[in-house]
Amino acid sequence: MEPSFLYHSFGISRSYQYHATEYKDNAIILKLKSISLKKVKCPHCGGYHIIKYGVIHRKLHNLPIGKKTFLSLTIQRYLCNDCKKIFQADIPFTHGNVSYTYRFSRYIIDLFRLGATISDIAKHLGVGWDMIKDIHKKYLKRKYANPDISKVKRIGIDEFAVRKGHVYKTIVVDLDTGRIIYVGDGRGSSSLTDFWKRLKRRGQLELVTSEMSAAYILAVKENASEAIHVYDKFHVVQLVNEAVDKVRRSIWNQETDLEKRKLIKGTRWMLLSKNLDKYDEAARNRFENILQTNEPLFKAYYLKEDLCQIWMQKDKQAGEEQLKYWCKRAQESKLPAMVKAANFLLAKRTGIQAWYDCKITNAILEGTNNKVKVIKRKGYGYRDDEYFNLLLLGMHDETVQKE
Numbered sequence: 001m002e003p004s005f006l007y008h009s010f011g012i013s014r015s016y017q018y019h020a021t022e023y024k025d026n027a028i029i030l031k032l033k034s035i036s037l038k039k040v041k042c043p044h045c046g047g048y049h050i051i052k053y054g055v056i057h058r059k060l061h062n063l064p065i066g067k068k069t070f071l072s073l074t075i076q077r078y079l080c081n082d083c084k085k086i087f088q089a090d091i092p093f094t095h096g097n098v099s100y101t102y103r104f105s106r107y108i109i110d111l112f113r114l115g116a117t118i119s120d121i122a123k124h125l126g127v128g129w130d131m132i133k134d135i136h137k138k139y140l141k142r143k144y145a146n147p148d149i150s151k152v153k154r155i156g157i158d159e160f161a162v163r164k165g166h167v168y169k170t171i172v173v174d175l176d177t178g179r180i181i182y183v184g185d186g187r188g189s190s191s192l193t194d195f196w197k198r199l200k201r202r203g204q205l206e207l208v209t210s211e212m213s214a215a216y217i218l219a220v221k222e223n224a225s226e227a228i229h230v231y232d233k234f235h236v237v238q239l240v241n242e243a244v245d246k247v248r249r250s251i252w253n254q255e256t257d258l259e260k261r262k263l264i265k266g267t268r269w270m271l272l273s274k275n276l277d278k279y280d281e282a283a284r285n286r287f288e289n290i291l292q293t294n295e296p297l298f299k300a301y302y303l304k305e306d307l308c309q310i311w312m313q314k315d316k317q318a319g320e321e322q323l324k325y326w327c328k329r330a331q332e333s334k335l336p337a338m339v340k341a342a343n344f345l346l347a348k349r350t351g352i353q354a355w356y357d358c359k360i361t362n363a364i365l366e367g368t369n370n371k372v373k374v375i376k377r378k379g380y381g382y383r384d385d386e387y388f389n390l391l392l393l394g395m396h397d398e399t400v401q402k403e
Contacts, residue, residue, distance in 0.1 A: 006032075010062055011103045013092045016073070028065055033074035034089035040078055047082035056088060061100040061127065063107055068126050071101065098134075105135045112136060112399035117378075133387060136399065140390035147181045147393060149174075149198055156232065156365045157210040157220075159187045160372055162388070171372070171392060175207065178364045179396055183389040189219035196223040207358055209365070211235040212348045231351035233311060234362050239341055240307050241272050246337035247300040263290055264297070271301055299333045316356035323349055371395045 006012040015037055022029040033055075040050045060071045076089045093101045111121050118136070122129045154175040161168055170191035172182035182198070184191035196219075199205070205227040210216040212231045220229045248271060252264045263286075270276060270287045279287070291298045303326070310326060313319040323345065330342035345352065375391050378401065394400055 010071075011093045011101065012071070015089065015092065022072070027068040027070060029059075029070045029072050030062070031072045031074070034076045034091075036076070036089075042078075042080035042083060042085065043087055044085045045080060045083040047080055049081040050078050051081060053077045053079040053086055058091070059099070060094055061104050061125075061131075063101070063103050064125065100131070100135070105138070108132060108135045109139050109399055115401065117401065133384070137384070137387045137390060139399065140387075140394045140397070143397065144390060144393040147179070149181050150200075150204075152176075152181060153205060154207040154360070155181075155205060155209070156368075157192070157208065157216060158365060158369065159191070159211075160369070160376075162376065169389075169392070171368075173365060173368050175209070175360065175364050178368055180368065180392050183392050185385075188213070188215040192219055192223075199223070202226075207360065209360060212239075212344075212351065217351070228354055228357050229351055230354045230358065230360060231348055232360075232362060232365065233355070234365060236310075236345065236352060237307060239344065240304055243337040243341040244271055244300045244304045247296055247335050250337070251294065251296055264294075267297070271297070271304070296333075296335055300335055300338055303330055303333065303338060310352070311355060313356075316353055319356050320349065320353050323352060368395075374401065 006016075006018060012032065015034060016032040017035050018030060018032055020031040022031065039048060041048055042050060054077050056075050056077060058073045058075060060073065062069045062071045073091065075091065077086060078088070079086050093103070095102075108121055108125075111124070116124070118129055118132045121132045125132075152174050156173040156175050157170065158173065159168055159170045168185075168187040168191075170184040170187055171180050172184075172192070172195055173179070174181050182192075182195040184193075184195065203226045205224045207230065208220050208224055208227045209230045209232040210220065212235060217229070220227065245268060248264060248268060252261055255261045255264060267287060267290055270279060270283070273279075276284055276287070291301055306326060306329075310319060310323045313322050327342035327346050330338040333339070372392065372395070375388070375395065391400055
C-alpha cells in the first residue's frame with residue numbers, strides 16, 4: 001500500500017510503513033510498523049546516544065473502509081544511553097492513550113454535524129457509547145471550555161433544575177449573541193462567584209437581567225453596580241401564573257361537587273395559556289362558562305391577562321403607574337395568592353420598571369431555555385457533569401442537537 005495513499009486517506013505519516021492486511025471478525029486490520037527517517041533524538045535530554053529497546057503494539061480505530069477498520073501498530077522503543085530513560089517512536093496520527101486516530105475522531109464529529117446521536121454513531125461504527133461521547137466531549141472542551149467574555153456587555157442570569165429538587169445549574173447568557181458563556185453549579189449568588197472573578201474589568205457590563213431573588217439582586221449590586229439591572233419579564237409572568245394556579249387549587253380544594261372539581265382541575269392549562277385560539281371552540285366555550293360562574297377564577301385570570309400592560313406603556317412613568325394600578329386591583333381582589341404576588345411586585349418595582357431603560361426582549365433567553373430543555377430531555381450529562389456543562393456552553397455548535 002503506497003505511503004501517499006495512507007497519508008491522504010488516513011493521515012498516516014511516512015514514519016509508519018505498511019506491511020500487511022488481515023481480515024478478522026468482520027473487520028479490516030492494516031498492519032504498520034514505525035521506521036526511523038532521521039537520527040533519533042532523546043525527547044528528555046536531547047542526546048543522540050540511542051539504542052533500540054524492543055517494541056510495543058497498539059490497536060487503533062481508523063476510518064472505516066466499508067466495514068470496521070483498525071490500525072495494528074508495531075512501535076519501536078528506545079533507550080537513551082545518556083539519561084537512561086526509555087521512550088517510544090511518535091505516533092503523529094493520534095494522541096495520548098486513546099484508541100482511535102485523528103481522522104476517526106473527525107469523522108465522528110462530521111456525523112454529529114449531520115444530526116446523528118451518540119447512539120446512532122456508536123451503532124453505525126460498532127463501538128461503545130462512551131467512546132463516542134468522549135470524542136465529542138474533547139471537541140467541545142477544546143472549543144468552548146473557556147469562552148472569551150472580554151467584550152460582553154449585556155448578560156442574562158438564569159437557573160434551572162437538572163433534576164428537580166436535587167441538582168441545579170446557573171447559567172449566564174450573552175444577550176447579544178444568545179450564547180451561554182458561563183455554567184455554575186447550584187443556585188443563588190455562590191454559583192456566580194467564578195463568573196465575577198473572570199470579569200476582569202470593573203464597569204464592563206451595561207445590562208444584567210435576572211429573576212427577582214434577593215441573592216441575585218445582591219450579587220449584581222456587589223459585582224456590577226454600574227449596570228442596569230432588569231428583573232426579566234419571564235419571571236414576573238411566572239410569579240403571577242403560579243399565583244393564578246394557587247387560586248385554582250384553592251377553589252378546587254374547597255369545592256365539594258365532584259363534577260365541578262373535575263371541571264376546575266381541567267382548566268389549568270387554559271388558565272395559564274398565552275393563546276386560547278389553539279383550543280377548539282367547545283373547549284373555549286366551556287372555559288368561558290367556568291369563568292363566568294366562578295368569580296375568584298374570573299378575577300385571577302383577567303389579572304393575569306392584563307399583566308402585559310405593564311410593559312406596553314409609552315414611557316417609564318406610565319409603566320410604573322400601570323404596575324401600581326395592576327397591584328391595586330390584585331390587592332382589591334382579596335385573593336390571598338394574588339395579594340401576595342402584588343405586594344412582592346410592588347417591592348420589586350424598581351427592577352421591573354428598569355425594563356424601560358433598555359426595553360430588552362425575552363426572545364433570546366426564551367430561545368436559550370428551550371435549547372436547555374432539549375439537552376436535559378435527551379439525558380446528557382447525568383453521568384458526566386462536565387460533558388453536560390460543555391453541551392450547554394456549546395449549544396449553538398452544529399454538533400449539538402437542537403431538537
